[in-house]
Amino acid sequence: GIQVEQSPPDLILQEGANSTLRCNFSDSVNNLQWFHQNPWGQLINLFYIPSGTKQNGRLSATTVATERYSLLYISSSQTTDSGVYFCAVVGGNKLVFGAGTILRVKS
Amino acid sequence: DAGVIQSPRHEVTEMGQEVTLRCKPISGHNSLFWYRQTMMRGLELLIYFNNNVPIDDSGMPEDRFSAKMPNASFSTLKIQPSEPRDSAVYFCASNPSGRANEQFFGPGTRLTVL
Numbered sequence: 753g754i755q756v757e758q759s760p761p762d763l764i765l766q767e768g769a770n771s772t773l774r775c776n777f778s779d780s781v782n783n784l785q786w787f788h789q790n791p792w793g794q795l796i797n798l799f800y801i802p803s804g805t806k807q808n809g810r811l812s813a814t815t816v817a818t819e820r821y822s823l824l825y826i827s828s829s830q831t832t833d834s835g836v837y838f839c840a841v842v843g844g845n846k847l848v849f850g851a852g853t854i855l856r857v858k859s
Numbered sequence: 860d861a862g863v864i865q866s867p868r869h870e871v872t873e874m875g876q877e878v879t880l881r882c883k884p885i886s887g888h889n890s891l892f893w894y895r896q897t898m899m900r901g902l903e904l905l906i907y908f909n910n911n912v913p914i915d916d917s918g919m920p921e922d923r924f925s926a927k928m929p930n931a932s933f934s935t936l937k938i939q940p941s942e943p944r945d946s947a948v949y950f951c952a953s954n955p956s957g958r959a960n961e962q963f964f965g966p967g968t969r970l971t972v973l
Contacts, residue, residue, distance in 0.1 A: 785961060793948060793967055800961040838902065846915070847892070847962055849902040 754779045754843025758850035765829045765857045773824040773853045775839030783842040784815050786824050789852070790835045798824070798837075829857045861885070863965035865951050871971045877939040880968045882951030883932055892962060893926055893936050894950040902950070908934065941972045 755778040765771055775784070786798040799806050799813040801822065806813055810829075815822040826833055836852040864883040872878055884891045892907040906916040908928045916926070923942070928934040938945055948969050952962040 783960065787964075793969070795950065795964040795967075797961065797963060840902075846904045846907075846918075851901055 753846075754781070754841060754848050756839060756841055756843075756848050756850035758837075758839055758853050760853060761851065762854045763856070765855065767829060767831060767857055767859050769829050769857075770825070770827045771829060771855070773826070773837055773839075773855075775822040775824070775850055777820050777822075777839075777841050779843065780817065780820070781841040781843070783847070784822055785840045785847070786813055786822070787838040787840065788833075788835050789838060795838070826855075829855075831857045831859050833857050863951055863953055863963055865949075865965040865968050867968060868966060869969045869971075871973065872941055873973050874942055875940045876972075877937065878941045878945075878970060878972075880936040880949050880951075880970070882934045882936070882965060884934070884951070884953030885963060886932070888953035888955050888963075889931065890954050890956065890960075891928060891934050892952040892954075893934070894952065894964075896948045896950065896967070897946075905936070938970075941970075943972045946970055946972050 757776045759774045784802050788796045801813045801815045803815050803817045810827045812825045834857045838852045840847045840849045866881045890909050893905040896902045905918045906926045911928045926936045948967045950967045951965045954960045954962045
C-alpha cells in the first residue's frame with residue numbers, strides 16, 4: 753500500500769520562529785490533507801491540498817503531486833501551534849496517515 | 860454548523876464488558892469513517908460506510924468489533940467483549956461524497972479498558 757513519511761519527527765521552536773514540515777508519499781494521490789492534533793486530542797483540518805499552494809493566515813501548504821511531496825509552512829509560530837501535525841493521503845480507498853511531526857513552541 | 864458528534868467522550872470499562880461508541884456525521888455527508896489511534900500504530904482506518912452501506916471493513920481488527928449505520932445520521936462501533944489492548948482513541952469522520960474528498964473528524968472517544 754501507499755507509504756507516507758513525515759519529517760522531522762520532532763521539532764522545538766522558539767515563539768516567533770518559522771518552520772517547514774515535509775510529507776513524502778510513495779504513489780500518486782488525488783487527495784492530501786494536513787491536520788493539526790492539538791494537546792486535547794482534537795484533529796483539526798488545516799488544508800485539503802492534492803496539488804498547488806494554499807494559504808490560511810500564518811500557515812500555508814504546497815503539494816507537488818508529480819514529485820510526491822507536500823510542505824506545510826508555519827510562520828511566526830505561537831505556543832498554540834504546539835501539537836502533532838499529520839499528513840494524510842488517499843491510498844486505494846483509505847486515508848493513510850503519516851506518523852506525524854510533534855511540534856513544541858516555547859515562549 | 861455542528862461538526863461530527865461523538866459520544867461518549869471518555870469511557871472506562873472493565874475487560875469483558877461490551878462497549879458502544881456513537882457517531883453523528885455532519886448533515887448531508889454520505890460517507891462515514893471509523894478510525895482508531897494508538898501510540899503503537901498511529902491512526903488507522905477501521906471501517907467506512909457510503910450511503911449507510913459498509914464498503915470496506917478490512918481494518919476491523921477482529922470479530923469482537925462490529926459497526927452499524929442504521930441511517931444517514933447515526934453510526935455505532937461496538938466492541939464485545941472488550942480487552943485492555945482495545946484501549947485507544949476512536950475517531951469518527953465524515954465527508955460529503957465518495958472516498959477522495961476532504962474528511963472532517965469528530966472529537967474522538969477515549970476508551971480505557973481495565
